[in-house]
Structure formats: structure tokens, C-alpha cells
Amino acid sequence: MKSTALNAGPASAAAEPMQDSRQGGIRKTSRINRFMVSPSVIVLALWMVVPLSMTIYFSLIRYNLLYPGDNEFVGLENFQFFVTDFGFMAGMSNTLLLVGSVLLITVVLGVLISLLVNQAFWGRGIVRILLISPFFIMPTVNALIWKNLLLHPVSGVFAAIWKFFGATPIDWFSEFPLFSIIMIVSWQWLPFAILLLMTALQSLDQEQQEAARLDGAGPCALFFHLTLPHLARPIAVVVMIETIFLLSIFAEIFTTTGGGPGYETTNLAYLIYSQALLQFDVGLASAGGLIAVVLANIAAFFLVRLIGKSLTEKQ
Amino acid sequence: MANLTIKNLKKSFEATEILKGIDLEIKDNEFVVFVGPSGCGKSTLLRSIAGLEEVTSGHILLDHKEITDLAPAKRNLAMVFQSYALYPHMSVRKNMSFALELAKEKKDVINQKVAEAARILELEPLLDRKPKELSGGQRQRVAIGRAIVRQPKVFLFDEPLSNLDAALRVQMRLELARLHHDLNATMIYVTHDQVEAMTLADKVVVLRHGQIEQVGTPLELYRNPANRFVAGFLGMPKMSFLPGTVTALDASSVTVELTFGGSVTLPAAGEHLRRGSEVTVGVRPENIDLVDASEASLTGFMDIAENLGSDTYCYVKTDGQETLTVRMPGNFTCNYGDRIGLQLHADECHLFDEHGNAIQKPTQMAA
Numbered sequence: 184m185k186s187t188a189l190n191a192g193p194a195s196a197a198a199e200p201m202q203d204s205r206q207g208g209i210r211k212t213s214r215i216n217r218f219m220v221s222p223s224v225i226v227l228a229l230w231m232v233v234p235l236s237m238t239i240y241f242s243l244i245r246y247n248l249l250y251p252g253d254n255e256f257v258g259l260e261n262f263q264f265f266v267t268d269f270g271f272m273a274g275m276s277n278t279l280l281l282v283g284s285v286l287l288i289t290v291v292l293g294v295l296i297s298l299l300v301n302q303a304f305w306g307r308g309i310v311r312i313l314l315i316s317p318f319f320i321m322p323t324v325n326a327l328i329w330k331n332l333l334l335h336p337v338s339g340v341f342a343a344i345w346k347f348f349g350a351t352p353i354d355w356f357s358e359f360p361l362f363s364i365i366m367i368v369s370w371q372w373l374p375f376a377i378l379l380l381m382t383a384l385q386s387l388d389q390e391q392q393e394a395a396r397l398d399g400a401g402p403c404a405l406f407f408h409l410t411l412p413h414l415a416r417p418i419a420v421v422v423m424i425e426t427i428f429l430l431s432i433f434a435e436i437f438t439t440t441g442g443g444p445g446y447e448t449t450n451l452a453y454l455i456y457s458q459a460l461l462q463f464d465v466g467l468a469s470a471g472g473l474i475a476v477v478l479a480n481i482a483a484f485f486l487v488r489l490i491g492k493s494l495t496e497k498q
Numbered sequence: 499m500a501n502l503t504i505k506n507l508k509k510s511f512e513a514t515e516i517l518k519g520i521d522l523e524i525k526d527n528e529f530v531v532f533v534g535p536s537g538c539g540k541s542t543l544l545r546s547i548a549g550l551e552e553v554t555s556g557h558i559l560l561d562h563k564e565i566t567d568l569a570p571a572k573r574n575l576a577m578v579f580q581s582y583a584l585y586p587h588m589s590v591r592k593n594m595s596f597a598l599e600l601a602k603e604k605k606d607v608i609n610q611k612v613a614e615a616a617r618i619l620e621l622e623p624l625l626d627r628k629p630k631e632l633s634g635g636q637r638q639r640v641a642i643g644r645a646i647v648r649q650p651k652v653f654l655f656d657e658p659l660s661n662l663d664a665a666l667r668v669q670m671r672l673e674l675a676r677l678h679h680d681l682n683a684t685m686i687y688v689t690h691d692q693v694e695a696m697t698l699a700d701k702v703v704v705l706r707h708g709q710i711e712q713v714g715t716p717l718e719l720y721r722n723p724a725n726r727f728v729a730g731f732l733g734m735p736k737m738s739f740l741p742g743t744v745t746a747l748d749a750s751s752v753t754v755e756l757t758f759g760g761s762v763t764l765p766a767a768g769e770h771l772r773r774g775s776e777v778t779v780g781v782r783p784e785n786i787d788l789v790d791a792s793e794a795s796l797t798g799f800m801d802i803a804e805n806l807g808s809d810t811y812c813y814v815k816t817d818g819q820e821t822l823t824v825r826m827p828g829n830f831t832c833n834y835g836d837r838i839g840l841q842l843h844a845d846e847c848h849l850f851d852e853h854g855n856a857i858q859k860p861t862q863m864a865a
């Protein structure tokens with residue numbers, strides 16, 4: 184019995200001749216398994232539970248750093264305050280707009296570009312590396328590059344192009360603030376999509392393509408009937424992972440527009456930041472954080488329902 | 499009607515010439531098998547016919563119409579791939595109807611054709627499954643079904659059975675033969691398995707290094723191989739080869755002194771042989787008898803005997819370390835290391851000159 188438990192493998196358990204002792208072995212095995220993983224589970228649980236309960240606690244009291252000691256219980260007042268604030272609706276819609284547009288841009292462009300670089304051409308290796316490289320640039324640096332080198336209305340590259348064609352340069356961050364942010368973030372995340380889709384394309388079965396060509400499929404039919412279905416899974420991965428990160432975009436906004444003008448580029452993450460550290464209202468920010476957590480969970484729930492199925496499905 | 503003519507077809511990948519001038523005539527309703535060792539260019543030839551490879555030079559004609567540069571889809575050929583190449587995201591039904599839908603056929607025509615193919619291949623219960631939910635043999639049948647629904651002029655098969663296990667392979671081989679008979683279709687079939695070639699083909703094309711070695715019916719090739727390569731490639735177990743020297747010859751027979759003992763006089767029209775020419779005698783397993791060592795001039799040691807129940811294949815090592823394969827009845831027994839005499843059926847032996855080309859039998863020359 185002891186040896187069965189220690190070997191812990193299903194094979195050694197199955198080798199046990201008698202039904203009773205085999206079940207006993209498995210039960211014992213799973214108990215030992217549980218014991219072995221418990222340290223990491225406990226650490227992880229503490230890691231989550233402590234900050235979460237602190238946040239919940241802060242969200243239920245008045246806690247403004249400007250008025251120390253004035254910490255009485257206020258119930259859901261912080262939540263009510265956060266939700267009814269004008270910035271909340273703006274933050275919500277900006278977050279959705281930002282996430283949605285960046286997803287759309289990165290997926291569509293990602294598919295097209297990865298299809299393009301999947302063709303054999305001279306210098307493909309270099310082009311691929313160049314395409315991936317923006318991903319390795321820190322968000323802050325990326326935003327600064329865009330702000331000072333590309334979009335700057337006086338010294339930016341875009342301004343130079345506009346001037347070259349005789350047009351008036353655009354002051355991107357004041358005229359199209361959210362669009363500018365979307366551009367910057369898309370540039371940052373496009374390589375991620377390309378990377379995943381490019382690798383997926385390489386595993387596209389050549390003989391299937393040939394069979395389809397013999398069946399009379401042109402480039403369009405090939406794309407819609409073979410390539411796109413094949414890319415469904417990596418696209419799902421791109422959408423899920425990007426959504427997680429895009430919901431909490433912060434550095435790009437902080438370094439460029441600072442959430443403005445007005446609330447035009449304030450997303451939820453930035454709103455919470457401004458509540459906590461610009462208005463020093465920790466209670467309100469905690470409430471906002473909890474709302475964001477709930478929203479992220481709702482988004483995650485739908486994402487998993489929508490596309491998670493294709494991930495867990497066996498290929 | 500589907501007559502395929504291939505004229506001086508050449509194909510190079512960069513500097514390497516893979517097909518070195520193929521000339522071939524394939525008639526309507528023929529089952530043609532391309533056979534040859536791995537890497538000899540069988541697939542390349544098939545893919546060139548299908549239009550999946552651009553040929554370097556030469557012509558392919560289908561019913562006297564040039565199709566050499568036609569797009570694959572326009573050639574009216576269907577191909578079954580070794581990996582089956584089923585569309586993984588489509589159901590079996592959709593896999594089979596895909597080509598018809600692209601060709602904008604009417605719905606009821608498509609349904610009827612798919613149903614017909616499914617009936618022939620016994621795929622009806624599987625029509626709504628995805629390829630990944632099928633076994634290897636079923637996938638194979640779907641791949642064939644996908645070809646059938648298009649009613650192509652020529653079916654192309656690239657080693658379609660090589661991914662199946664042995665039992666299934668035999669079964670599918672029979673089904674393919676039946677299918678060829680039922681559909682009355684022209685089929686070109688690539689394989690490296692000479693058993694498939696022998697059993698399925700109306701016409702076997704033996705390829706080596708991108709060249710055709712011989713074309714003929716399976717029995718023609720088995721009985722009158724044009725050269726040593728074809729002789730060794732067809733037949734299971736392989737033909738055995740014994741080196742020797744010509745000692746006497748006349749118009750209809752040649753006497754060969756074997757290097758490692760014994761001599762045979764075999765019927766052959768050896769006009770271009772002389773006394774002293776180096777030749778090789780080829781003999782198939784069924785054309786050797788094992789006798790007592792004292793009764794034969796060619797002797798050897800018993801190496802391994804494989805008993806298959808119906809037959810026993812004995813591998814005998816001669817003094818020159820060549821291995822001869824001998825077919826004996828299933829009840830034959832002997833021991834490893836026994837000294838044994840070998841008696842060749844001289845009439846059935848094959849003679850090859852020093853270049854490996856066969857020296858024809860005189861009767862065949864007359865006929």
C-alpha cells in the first residue's frame with residue numbers, strides 16, 4: 184500500500200490487483216497530492232485574499248489622505264459616488280472604445296500582415312524581426328516616442344509629412360486624443376498579434392491548401408475556408424490576452440494626454456489612479472477598483488463563453 | 499474518355515533534375531501504378547500531372563488537349579493525398595461538397611452526388627462528423643469520396659494507404675480495386691509498395707532516379723523484367739542474384755559458370771554476349787529447390803528460415819556470401835548452419851549483362 188501511494192502514478196495504482204486496495208491507493212495518492220501543492224495554493228490565496236479584503240474594507244469607509252483619522256464606515260456611499268461621477272461614464276466608454284478598437288485593428292492588421300510575411304521574399308527574416316520589435320519597447324518609452332517624435336505638431340514626423348503635402352499639421356493629442364492613444368496602443372500590441380498568427384500560419388497544412396486548389400478554390404476561398412478557420416484559435420488567444428492587458432492601459436495615457444482633454448482619454452484605470460493619487464481619496468479609488476474588478480470579471484466571463492470553448496476544444 | 503499523354507516531361511528543383519524526361523501513355527479506364535524507391539520522383543511526377551508543380555519542360559496532354567500550364571482546378575483531375583488533407587474545420591459532408599459548391603452546382607445536385615459517394619464508400623453514418631472524429635481508414639474513405647463527387651477524368655493517388663495499419667491496408671486495397679471496377683475510371687496510383695503495384699495495376703510504371711525503367715502489366719514485369727533493378731524491385735521476397743561468366747552460348751541458350759560453384763544453361767538470346775562476358779543470373783525464390791548437398795554443384799549454408807505457415811522462406815548463404823532466398827512448402831524444416839545444395843530451374847532464370855540489362859528469352863523474341 185505504502186509503495187502505491189508513494190509511486191503516485193496511475194500506472195502503479197492500476198497494477199494493484201484488488202479493487203479495494205486500488206481505490207484506497209488513489210484516495211491516499213490524491214490526499215498526498217493535495218498536501219504537496221498546498222504551500223503554493225496557500226501563498227497564492229493569501230496573495231489574493233489580503234489585498235482584496237483590504238480593498239473591500241477601504242471601499243466601505245471614508246478614507247481620504249487629506250483628512251487623516253476621519254475614517255468612519257460609510258456603507259456603499261463610495262460606490263454610489265464613483266458610479267454617479269461624470270468621469271465614470273466617460274471612463275467606461277473610453278475603456279470599451281479603446282479595447283474594442285485596438286482589438287479590431289491588431290487582429291485585422293495582424294492577420295493581413297502575417298499572411299504577407301508568410302510569403303517567401305528576400306529579407307523576410309529581418310522584416311519579421313522588425314515587425315516584432317515594437318513589442319519589446321516599454322509602454323512609457325513607446326508613448327514618448329509617439330508623443331515627441333511622431334505626433335508632435337511642430338517637430339513630429341507626421342507634421343513633416345503633412346507639411347510636405349502642404350497641409351496644416353494636426354495637433355493629434357488635442358484634436359483626436361483617443362484616436363491617438365488607440366494608434367499608440369495598437370502599434371504596441373500589433374507585434375503580439377503578428378507573432379502569434381505568424382507562427383500559427385506556419386503550421387497551416389500545405390497539402391490541405393493543395394487539395395483545396397485542386398477543388399477549385401481561389402485565394403479568397405482558401406483564405407475564408409482554410410486559413411481563417413485555422414487561425415480561429417490563435418485569434419481567440421490574441422483577443423483574450425490583449426483584452427486582459429488593454430483593460431488596464433495606463434502608462435500610454437499617463438505619459439501623453441494625462442487623461443485629457445477633459446475626460447476624453449480617461450479610462451477606468453486612469454480614473455482610479457486620479458481618484459486615489461490626485462484627489463487622495465483612497466476609499467473612492469478602492470470602490471472604483473472593485474467595480475473595475477467586477478467589470479473585468481464580466482468581460483472575462485463572456486470572453487471565455489464566447490471563445491474559450493474553441494480553446495479547450497481538442498484539435 | 500480520359501487519355502493522358504506525357505511527352506518528355508522534365509522537372510528540376512533549382513539545379514537538381516528530379517524528372518529526367520518522362521514519356522508515358524495512359525489509356526482510358528486504366529489503373530496505372532507508379533512504383534519506385536523513395537525519392538525517385540513518383541510524387542513529383544504525380545504532382546506535375548495535377549498541376550501542383552510547374553514543369554521545367556515537356557508536355558502533358560489530356561484527351562489531346564494541352565494541360566501543361568493549366569491551373570490545377572481546370573484540369574478535371576482529383577487527387578487523394580497521403581496525409582488525406584481533409585479540411586479539418588468542415589464536416590465530412592462539407593469536405594465532399596466543397597468542390598461542387600465552389601463550382602456553383604445546384605443544391606440538390608450536390609446533395610445527390612454526396613449521398614451517392616457516401617453510399618459507395620459506406621460513409622453515410624459519418625456525414626456530420628469532423629475529420630478528427632474519424633479513424634484512419636474512415637479519413638481515407640472521405641478523401642476518396644471527395645475525389646469521387648467531382649467525377650474527374652483522372653483520379654490521382656499519392657501513397658494513399660501508407661498511413662494505415664497492415665490489415666486495413668489490405669482491406670482498402672481491395673476496396674480500391676472494386677472502386678476502380680465500379681467507377682470505370684482512369685486512376686494513377688503512386689506507391690513504393692510493390693505488392694500494391696502488383697495487385698492493383700493494369701499497368702505498372704517502374705521509376706528510378708526520375709526515369710522510367712519499364713512499363714508493362716504486372717505479370718509482364720514479373721516475368722520479363724527489363725533490367726536488374728526492375729527484377730529486384732518486383733517480387734516478394736526479392737529475386738536473388740548470382741554473378742557468373744559465360745562459358746558457352748548459341749542462338750537460343752547461354753551457359754553460365756557461376757562464380758561460387760555450379761553452372762546453369764538457360765534459354766537466352768545472347769547475341770551481344772561473348773564467351774567470358776561477365777553476367778548475373780537472377781532467380782526468384784520459387785525457382786530454386788533445396789536438395790542434398792552431395793547432389794548439387796552449388797551449395798550453401800542455411801541461414802534463417804522464416805515459416806509463414808503456407809510457405810517457408812529459407813535464406814541460404816553461398817560460399818561467396820550472397821544470400822539466396824528459396825521458397826519451400828510450409829512443412830519444410832531445417833537447421834541453422836546445415837550445408838545444403840541448391841538446384842536452379844534454369845528455364846525460369848533471368849540473365850543480365852554487365853550493365854544490368856536483361857537478356858531476353860528466345861521464345862519471347864520470336865513471339
Ligand SMILES: Nc1ncnc2c1ncn2[C@@H]1O[C@H](COP(=O)(O)OP(=O)(O)O)[C@@H](O)[C@H]1O
Pocket residue numbers: 511516534535536537538539540541542543
Ligand atoms: N519542393 C522541393 N524542392 C526541392 N526538392 C524537392 C522538392 N520536392 C521534392 N524534391 C526532391 O525530389 C526528389 C523526389 O521527390 P518525390 O517525388 O517526393 O519522391 P517520391 O518518389 O518518394 O515520391 C527527392 O529527392 C526530393 O528531395
Ligand SMILES: [Mg+2]
Pocket residue numbers: 540541542657
Ligand atoms: Mg512521395
